[in-house]
Amino acid sequence: MADQAYSRPAVRGGAGRGGLRWFDPVAAALAGPALILMLIFLIGPMVVVILLSLTDYQLGAASLSFVGLHNYAEMFGDRTFQKSLANTLIYVGVVVPCSVLLGLGAALLIEADRRMRGFYRAVYFLPVMATLIAMAIVWEFMLHPQFGVVNLTLEAIGIPGQSWLQNPSLVLFTLCGIGIWQSIGFNMVLFMAGLTAIPSDLYEAASVDGANRALDRFRLVTWPMLGPVTLFVIVITSIRSFQVFDTVQVITKGGPNKASEVLLHTMYTEGFSFFRTGYAAALTVIFLLFVLALSALKVFVLDKRTHYA
Amino acid sequence: MNQELGPIASILRHVVLLFGALIMLSPFIVMIVTSLKPQSEILSADFTLWPKTWYAVENYRAALTSTPLLLYMLNGVIVTVAIFVLQVLVALPAAYALAKLRFRFRGLMFGAVLLCLLIPMHATAIPVYVLLFKLGLLNTYASLILPFAISVFGIFLMRQFFLTVPDDIIDAARIDGMSEFGIVWRVMLPTAVPAVIAFGIFSVVAHWNDYFWPLIAVGDRNLFTPPLGIAYFKLDEAGTNYGPLMAAATIAITPLVIGFLLAQRRFIEGITFTGMKS
Amino acid sequence: MSETDQQSSCAGHASRRGAVEIRGLTKSFGAVSVLKGVDLRIAPGEFVTILGPSGCGKSTLMRIVAGLERQDGGEILIDGGSVDEMRPSARDIAMVFQSYALYPHLTVRENIAVPLRMRELSAVQRLPGARLLSASARRAVREADRAVRDVAALLKIEPLLDRKPGQLSGGQKQRVALGRAMVRKPRVFLMDEPLSNLDAELRVHMRAEIAQLHRSLGVTFIYVTHDQAEAMTMSDRVVVMMNGMPLQIAPPEEIYDDPADLAVARFVGSPRINVLDGRVQGGGIAAAGVVLPLATGLADGTSVQVAIRPNRATLDPAVAAPRVSGRLVHRENLGSDLFLYVATEGSAEPLIVRQDPGIAGRLAVGEAAEVGLPVEHVYVFDAEGRRIALLASDARRRAHG
Ligand SMILES: Nc1ncnc2c1ncn2[C@@H]1O[C@H](COP(=O)(O)OP(=O)(O)OP(=O)(O)O)[C@@H](O)[C@H]1O
Ligand SMILES: [Mg+2]
Numbered sequence: 001m002a003d004q005a006y007s008r009p010a011v012r013g014g015a016g017r018g019g020l021r022w023f024d025p026v027a028a029a030l031a032g033p034a035l036i037l038m039l040i041f042l043i044g045p046m047v048v049v050i051l052l053s054l055t056d057y058q059l060g061a062a063s064l065s066f067v068g069l070h071n072y073a074e075m076f077g078d079r080t081f082q083k084s085l086a087n088t089l090i091y092v093g094v095v096v097p098c099s100v101l102l103g104l105g106a107a108l109l110i111e112a113d114r115r116m117r118g119f120y121r122a123v124y125f126l127p128v129m130a131t132l133i134a135m136a137i138v139w140e141f142m143l144h145p146q147f148g149v150v151n152l153t154l155e156a157i158g159i160p161g162q163s164w165l166q167n168p169s170l171v172l173f174t175l176c177g178i179g180i181w182q183s184i185g186f187n188m189v190l191f192m193a194g195l196t197a198i199p200s201d202l203y204e205a206a207s208v209d210g211a212n213r214a215l216d217r218f219r220l221v222t223w224p225m226l227g228p229v230t231l232f233v234i235v236i237t238s239i240r241s242f243q244v245f246d247t248v249q250v251i252t253k254g255g256p257n258k259a260s261e262v263l264l265h266t267m268y269t270e271g272f273s274f275f276r277t278g279y280a281a282a283l284t285v286i287f288l289l290f291v292l293a294l295s296a297l298k299v300f301v302l303d304k305r306t307h308y309a
Numbered sequence: 310m311n312q313e314l315g316p317i318a319s320i321l322r323h324v325v326l327l328f329g330a331l332i333m334l335s336p337f338i339v340m341i342v343t344s345l346k347p348q349s350e351i352l353s354a355d356f357t358l359w360p361k362t363w364y365a366v367e368n369y370r371a372a373l374t375s376t377p378l379l380l381y382m383l384n385g386v387i388v389t390v391a392i393f394v395l396q397v398l399v400a401l402p403a404a405y406a407l408a409k410l411r412f413r414f415r416g417l418m419f420g421a422v423l424l425c426l427l428i429p430m431h432a433t434a435i436p437v438y439v440l441l442f443k444l445g446l447l448n449t450y451a452s453l454i455l456p457f458a459i460s461v462f463g464i465f466l467m468r469q470f471f472l473t474v475p476d477d478i479i480d481a482a483r484i485d486g487m488s489e490f491g492i493v494w495r496v497m498l499p500t501a502v503p504a505v506i507a508f509g510i511f512s513v514v515a516h517w518n519d520y521f522w523p524l525i526a527v528g529d530r531n532l533f534t535p536p537l538g539i540a541y542f543k544l545d546e547a548g549t550n551y552g553p554l555m556a557a558a559t560i561a562i563t564p565l566v567i568g569f570l571l572a573q574r575r576f577i578e579g580i581t582f583t584g585m586k587s
Numbered sequence: 588m589s590e591t592d593q594q595s596s597c598a599g600h601a602s603r604r605g606a607v608e609i610r611g612l613t614k615s616f617g618a619v620s621v622l623k624g625v626d627l628r629i630a631p632g633e634f635v636t637i638l639g640p641s642g643c644g645k646s647t648l649m650r651i652v653a654g655l656e657r658q659d660g661g662e663i664l665i666d667g668g669s670v671d672e673m674r675p676s677a678r679d680i681a682m683v684f685q686s687y688a689l690y691p692h693l694t695v696r697e698n699i700a701v702p703l704r705m706r707e708l709s710a711v712q713r714l715p716g717a718r719l720l721s722a723s724a725r726r727a728v729r730e731a732d733r734a735v736r737d738v739a740a741l742l743k744i745e746p747l748l749d750r751k752p753g754q755l756s757g758g759q760k761q762r763v764a765l766g767r768a769m770v771r772k773p774r775v776f777l778m779d780e781p782l783s784n785l786d787a788e789l790r791v792h793m794r795a796e797i798a799q800l801h802r803s804l805g806v807t808f809i810y811v812t813h814d815q816a817e818a819m820t821m822s823d824r825v826v827v828m829m830n831g832m833p834l835q836i837a838p839p840e841e842i843y844d845d846p847a848d849l850a851v852a853r854f855v856g857s858p859r860i861n862v863l864d865g866r867v868q869g870g871g872i873a874a875a876g877v878v879l880p881l882a883t884g885l886a887d888g889t890s891v892q893v894a895i896r897p898n899r900a901t902l903d904p905a906v907a908a909p910r911v912s913g914r915l916v917h918r919e920n921l922g923s924d925l926f927l928y929v930a931t932e933g934s935a936e937p938l939i940v941r942q943d944p945g946i947a948g949r950l951a952v953g954e955a956a957e958v959g960l961p962v963e964h965v966y967v968f969d970a971e972g973r974r975i976a977l978l979a980s981d982a983r984r985r986a987h988g
Contacts, residue, residue: 026489027412034403035418037459042425045436052435059439106329109322113314116323122573123330126337129565129580131518133536134558137543138336141343141551149339152356181333189577214318243431246520250540264431264521271435272525281435288432295427477688480655485767486676486705499692 049288052281059275071282081283083258084266087172091262092241094176095183100233102180103187108222110188111195112214121192125185132182136247139178140165168259171252175260178247183240187233194229198222235298242290263287344368344555351551364552369560371553372542378557380531381538382564388453388523388534389516393509395458401501404467405493409479419468425461431521438525452526453534457516463508470504471497510572510579514565535561604666605631605774605807607652612661614647614831621647623831624661631666631774634801634808638818639828640854645811648828649779652809653682665775676705681768682777685784687760689752695763696735696748702771703731738766741803758789765800775807782817794820815855819843827851849972852894858926861938862894863911865967872967875911875933879962882978891975892968897939899964902927903946908959913938915956920944929956 053071057064075081110120127135142149143164151161164174198221206220245264248254254261254269267287271280314322338358343351347364350357372378406412407419433456441452474497482492498505520536527533533541542557569576607629614622621644629635637645650656652663654675663670670678681702689698704713704727712724739745742762752760761781768776781797782790798821801808812818818825819839827835827842827850835847846852852860865874867889872879874893883891901908913931920926925944928937938958950956967975 022413024410024412027406027410027415030402030406030410030489030493031412031418034399034459034464035421037399038421038425038461040440041437041456041459042428042433042461043421045433045440046428048436048439049432052439059442102329106326109326113319113322115319116326118573120326120330121577122570123333125573125577126566126569127333129514129518129569129576130337130562131536131539131558131565133518133520134340134539134561135336137539137554137558138340141555142336142339147352147354147356149335149356152354181336184333186580189581193581239429243429245431246536249520249524250543267431268521268525272438277435277439284432284435288429291429291432292427299423299427475686475688477684477686478690480650480653480675481682481684481688481767482690482701483655484653484675484680484682485702491705496690499690502692 049281049284052278053285055278055281057278057281059277064278067278071279074279075282075286080258080261080266084254084261084263085286087259087261088242088244088263090172091176091179091244092238094173095179095241095244096234096237098176099180099183100187100230100237102184103233104191104226104230106184106188107191107195108218111192121188124188127182128185128189132246133250135182136178136250139181139247140251143174165252166256168256171256171260175244175247175252179241179244183237186240187237190233190236191226191229194226195222198225232298235294239291239294239298242287242294340555340558343551344372344553344559346552348550348552365556368552368556371550372556372560375553376538376542376557377530378535378538378542378560381533381535382560384450384532385517385534387450389513391450391454392457392516393512395454396460396463396512397505397509399458400460400463400467401498402490402493404464404471405489405497407464408468408471409474409476410489422461422464422468426465434522434525441526448527448529448532450532453523453532456522460508460512463512466504466508467501470501474500507575507579510568510576514576514580517565605629606664606666607775607807607809608664608667609648609652610662610664612648612651612663613659614644614651614656615659621831622651622658625828625831625833627826627833627836629807629809631807632805634798634810634821634823635826636810636812636818636822636824637826637828638812638815638854641813643828644831645813645828646779649682649777649809649811652775653680653777654678676702678775679773680775680777681771681773682779683761683764683768683781685780687752687764687784689760689763689767691752694749694751695739695744695755695766698752698763699735699738699766699770700731702767703734704728706771707731734770735766738770741769742766757785758793761785761793765797769800769804773806775809776801776804777809777811779811780813781810783812783814790814790817797821815857819855827854829854846966847974849892849894849968849974852966852968856896858897858939858941860894860896861900861934862892862936863931863934863938865891865893867891875931877909877911877960879909879960879965881962881965881967883967883975884978885975890970892970892972893960894966894968895960895964897926898941899961900938900940901959901961902940902942902950902956903959904957906959906961908961910957910959911938912955912957915950915952915954918950918952927956929958931958 054066054068055064056067056070106120106124110117110124143151145151145161145163145166148161148164150164154161162170165171202221202225203217206217209220243264244262245268248260248262248265249268252260254265263283264287267280267283270276270283342358342360345363345365345368346360347362347367350361350364403418407415407422437456438447441447441456446452446455478496478500479492482496487495517534518536519534520540523532523534523537524540527537530541539554539557539561543554607627609625609627612622612625613620625648627635637648639645647656651658654670654673654677658671665678665680690701693701707727707730708724712721712727735748736745739748742765744759744762744766747755747759747763752763755763761784764781778797782793785793794817797808797810801821810817810821819842822839824836825839825842826833827848829850835842835851837845837847842851842855846855849862853862863874865872865879867883867885867887868878869887870880870882872881872883872891872893879893881893883889885891911931911933913929915927916930916937917928918925919928925942927940927942927950929940930937940958967977969975
């Protein structure tokens with residue numbers, strides 16, 4: 001036993017003067033699988049998707065040729081893409097402020113008092129984890145023009161019902177409504193985490209300083225402390241909203257007449273229904289640019305809040 | 310924030326929150342109530358919370374027999390569990406190496422992890438699809454599982470946790486005769502159980518609910534996961550057959566909802582991670 | 588493991604295991620040189636303490652001996668064989684950490700059993716359920732159980748065996764950590780400041796217990812501390828380390844009474860030793876206005892430093908000694924001891940004198956005081972701080988001895 005030679009683990013302190021070895025078998029065995037999978041499923045595909053966007057590749061085709069920026073040129077001239085991008089931006093523009101404000105309101109109201117706090121929190125959070133596809137189908141049923149609960153309720157109080165999902169000028173906002181319904185709870189728990197991080201003696205200090213009304217305390221303590229959290233929540237919700245797909249795919253298929261077409265759905269249709277892989281890759285790149293820009297903002301915000309150690 | 314509200318403010322709070330709760334819950338209420346009613350009642354012009362005729366058995370039987378819903382559920386379990394197990398097997402050793410070992414390319418690798426955190430799943434779909442196509446793996450369990458075997462978020466999260474484990478324990482384990490892999494599974498994993506559970510909830514919820522990738526990767530009904538199963542259930546026969554459709558939706562969300570009600574805090578914690586990842 | 592000649596030097600323990608030899612050990616972290624050539628021979632069964640200020644490289648030395656860190660140069664031999672290429676667990680050593688390093692998810696019993704299970708059971712046998720199938724695994728587990736119980740009995744922690752570390756006090760954790768080290772019956776025990784997380788009272792108590800443990804086990808202990816009381820009370824020999832170099836290796840009394848270096852003299856002893864700047868002058872040393880009759884053989888004008896411990900300096904007029912005059916600036920009465928601080932011309936810091944309350948009881952702050960420096964207790968160091976042998980000291984020793 002005593003004479004068993006060993007390849008020394010890369011213990012802290014490392015290999016001394018010569019610096020660290022080029023190949024460390026222990027580290028390779030531990031981190032290698034993760035690295036390989038990262039290359040195959042994340043980094044590699046990122047590179048490939050950019051390269052593919054410059055080709056005319058169609059899935060199953062024997063060959064492909066380099067077409068430069070042709071896909072992008074075609075895309076920007078395409079009415080579907082224009083509509084799709086505009087719709088996505090509108091969707092984000094509506095869902096983000098509404099769900100962030102409502103999430104903040106829910107968090108503040110729920111945390112304002114102890115009574116039924118757990119119940120409210122659970123109820124508001126439920127939509128976040130319920131399978132969205134299933135709930136989208138329920139929403140579609142609820143929004144049915146004739147016997148949907150929504151119209152029945154509205155008519156009961158004297159408001160005329162609407163063709164929520166058939167009316168081209170309404171359908172996108174209906175989907176926004178479902179998106180808001182699903183995001184409120186998520187934003188709420190993020191805000192709650194932010195609220196509990198506010199030291200309670202700040203409130204006591206504010207009271208001592210004469211901020212007696214709830215509104216004064218909110219302006220003096222809560223809001224300034226919650227500012228960075230809000231920025232963080234806005235960015236996250238923007239990223240999530242940009243990825244809207246499930247509800248569109250299962251309820252409207254982008255219709256009627258592209259009125260609810262969104263980026264990911266266009267990408268899905270082009271790439272996996274028409275198998276125009278190169279063109280779909282170009283759409284992906286555009287989608288990615290938006291998400292990465294938002295992510296960069298998030299990393300920036302996160303860094304400031306030292307979530308990364 | 311912990312002081313009690315006055316009586317008027319308190320009532321106001323409840324009024325507002327209860328109204329909100331009603332809206333948040335309405336789809337769930339409608340779903341369950343509808344799943345208990347016969348078609349004639351569902352299509353009638355007045356909505357009642359209480360079914361006049363109980364049709365639960367028929368609806369749920371229809372949901373389970375006219376489509377292999379139980380198989381979809383089983384597929385969901387297989388896929389989510391396999392993904393989670395693989396993610397842990399891959400991520401924990403890597404996280405340990407990144408947190409506690411010094412090796413040449415550690416900084417580079419951690420940089421790659423941070424970079425990959427920014428990549429949304431949808432962006433890699435096309436190349437991964439092409440890759441699986443070339444490998445002939447489309448329409449298999451592997452196509453549903455393998456692309457998610459790597460969770461850079463899992464690596465990142467576990468690394469942050471491992472950083473807090475004292476070095477002395479690791480040294481003690483080395484002196485006690487454990488190998489580096491032994492340390493990962495016998496020392497790091499047990500101390501990281503809460504973090505692994507939270508990550509597990511995050512992962513299971515995300516992949517149980519995922520629709521985008523299964524929609525792309527499988528066409529074979531025997532491989533459908535619950536979201537895909539319901540979507541197709543709605544598409545073909547039950548387009549307007551709302552009773553069974555709502556029954557199927559109820560069944561599909563039940564496992565997660567029960568889990569959530571049992572372990573609220575952990576679920577909220579786990580799903581909040583989505584924010585740091587997506 | 589062959590018996591080598593080095594063990595003959597420790598005739599008394601020739602049959603025991605645990606001789607450690609450290610040869611020319613060097614270690615750097617980047618540009619910082621932490622160990623600068625450490626040589627140390629430890630006899631089997633010896634209790635050696637490494638004493639030094641924070642950051643001097645004590646832990647680094649221990650970690651290299653344990654195999655947790657790779658040295659840049661030099662070698663480590665245990666019982667004559669090089670262990671440089673052995674993994675930590677193969678070196679047959681045990682280590683007790685300052686933070687105890689208990690596995691938080693295992694009970695005390697399981698914690699103590701870990702080294703045995705790792706050594707006695709194969710990877711397959713360690714799998715859950717394997718014991719049902721393998722008789723040898725069952726036997727090994729039974730033996731480990733017995734060994735754990737024996738150790739627990741010795742350390743009086745039997746009632747704690749089924750608790751988790753989170754439910755233990757600091758002292759109890761310390762005992763469990765000791766138990767985990769003992770159970771494998773190693774040839775060398777390494778302890779890195781094992782008591783520094785305990786409160787003062789418990790520290791004194793555990794000090795005695797560790798010394799007792801050493802006597803009953805009879806194996807080699809290498810003990811790291813920056814607490815001189817621990818070093819002085821427990822060890823056979825003390826290694827005083829500064830800046831990655833052992834300055835003196837000697838039994839505790841010798842470290843205190845016969846320091847080889849001014850840094851050692853300053854580091855050991857409380858309150859601190861009195862140091863005066865001096866200059867060789869006609870066969871003696873001029874310091875603080877007096878000439879001490881100390882023959883160094885050095886040329887006139889060489890600057891030196893003289894030092895005397897507070898308990899050797901005196902205010903007693905009955906003692907015949909050269910006297911330095913000054914003024915009492917502060918008195919510290921600890922009940923048993925009275926410390927008097929006397930400011931003098933030749934020294935920036937006041938001289939400290941430990942005195943019987945009977946003799947200096949009446950002296951008030953502000954009054955003039957004459958500090959006697961009995962020359963037989965004065966150490967002389969050169970400008971670099973190395974001890975200078977005195978020519979007269981031979982005669983002095985003879986007279987005393
Ligand atoms: N892994 C490392 N990388 C870089 N420098 C290190 C490392 N480990 C130790 N050092 C440095 O080496 C020097 C000696 O450290 P060491 O831990 O041996 O000191 P020590 O004598 O044990 O001190 P203490 O009494 O505070 O425990 C210190 O200056 C420390 O900063
Ligand atoms: Mg140390």
